[in-house]
Amino acid sequence: ARPRVGYFYAGKKNTLTLTDALMNLKVKDFQSMPVIVSENMTVYDAICHMFLEDVGTLFVADQNNYLQGVLSRKDLLRTSIGTQDLNKIPVHIIMTRMPNIAYCTKSDFLIEAAKKLIDREIDSMPVVNETVGGVEIIGRLTKTNVTKAFISLAQIHEL
Amino acid sequence: ARPRVGYFYAGKKNTLTLTDALMNLKVKDFQSMPVIVSENMTVYDAICHMFLEDVGTLFVADQNNYLQGVLSRKDLLRTSIGTQDLNKIPVHIIMTRMPNIAYCTKSDFLIEAAKKLIDREIDSMPVVNETVGGVEIIGRLTKTNVTKAFISLAQIHEL
Numbered sequence: 001a002r003p004r005v006g007y008f009y010a011g012k013k014n015t016l017t018l019t020d021a022l023m024n025l026k027v028k029d030f031q032s033m034p035v036i037v038s039e040n041m042t043v044y045d046a047i048c049h050m051f052l053e054d055v056g057t058l059f060v061a062d063q064n065n066y067l068q069g070v071l072s073r074k075d076l077l078r079t080s081i082g083t084q085d086l087n088k089i090p091v092h093i094i095m096t097r098m099p100n101i102a103y104c105t106k107s108d109f110l111i112e113a114a115k116k117l118i119d120r121e122i123d124s125m126p127v128v129n130e131t132v133g134g135v136e137i138i139g140r141l142t143k144t145n146v147t148k149a150f151i152s153l154a155q156i157h158e159l
Numbered sequence: 160a161r162p163r164v165g166y167f168y169a170g171k172k173n174t175l176t177l178t179d180a181l182m183n184l185k186v187k188d189f190q191s192m193p194v195i196v197s198e199n200m201t202v203y204d205a206i207c208h209m210f211l212e213d214v215g216t217l218f219v220a221d222q223n224n225y226l227q228g229v230l231s232r233k234d235l236l237r238t239s240i241g242t243q244d245l246n247k248i249p250v251h252i253i254m255t256r257m258p259n260i261a262y263c264t265k266s267d268f269l270i271e272a273a274k275k276l277i278d279r280e281i282d283s284m285p286v287v288n289e290t291v292g293g294v295e296i297i298g299r300l301t302k303t304n305v306t307k308a309f310i311s312l313a314q315i316h317e318l
Contacts, residue, residue: 018178019177022177022313073232073233077206077232077235077236078210080239081207111309111313114310117306118307123215123282143282146302146306147277147302149309151270151273153181154181154182154270
């Protein structure tokens with residue numbers, strides 16, 4: 001069969017095409033609020049905090065809000081089946097530290113941030129502002145945010 | 160400013176538009192293999208199994224592979240900080256049961272399944288085959304799968 005090649009009427013409502021919409025999405029359009037704890041919080045308290053805040057990842061920061069570590073639900077589950085007393089282990093013992101933390105900025109393209117989540121096999125990463133003093137945490141980008149972005153593309157289509 | 164309305168050259172490689180691609184994606188194009196345990200497995204063993212298989216959700220099935228329950232990393236973490244011996248609690252005590260389990264079929268549109276994950280606030284659900292005998296588990300659909308689908312749309316764009 002002959003391939004359909006040619007000109008298609010784009011229409012008034014489609015001046016922003018779905019392709020444009022997809023490639024122009026930024027992290028800032030979909031990011032969530034970060035949930036931050038201090039490095040001296042116990043693992044037990046961190047687990048309770050994760051349930052209270054209903055998130056899958058906690059970020060660890062110093063008093064200047066500079067990124068020190070990341071705690072995933074998986075990290076906490078691994079520790080919870082160990083033999084140590086969860087009330088005696090501070091989170092800085094088990095957290096992922098720099099330079100092993102993947103992060104993004106609010107002006108990054110969402111598609112690039114999504115690739116980073118998949119490549120690094122993580123559910124969430126901090127959205128940061130790199131300053132001379134340190135890496136400041138300003139947001140949280142998760143696979144939930146990317147899933148919502150995916151759904152939003154279909155809603156553009158329905159216009 | 161006058162809106163950009165008119166005809167745009169679609170090009171040889173774009174006969175399948177991004178909109179068509181998005182709206183036609185099916186669960187079967189992105190689903191993963193399910194990881195299934197029996198209802199008598201202990202919570203401790205289920206946690207170990209989750210780490211070994213590197214998944215965030217386990218499905219519980221009977222000997223006919225019919226769906227009985229779902230265990231998330233969150234369910235296991237909640238139980239692990241309790242006072243009970245994890246080696247003495249079988250997973251059927253803590254699992255989510257029918258009719259509270261969200262599921263989808265392999266021929267469902269991915270966009271509808273993604274909406275279900277968001278609406279139900281879950282990371283993963285079983286892909287099933289509804290038979291007269293019961294609900295057979297044939298796959299697993301996660302926010303990771305949806306994130307990969309989102310990335311795949313950008314790759315269509317790059318063609």
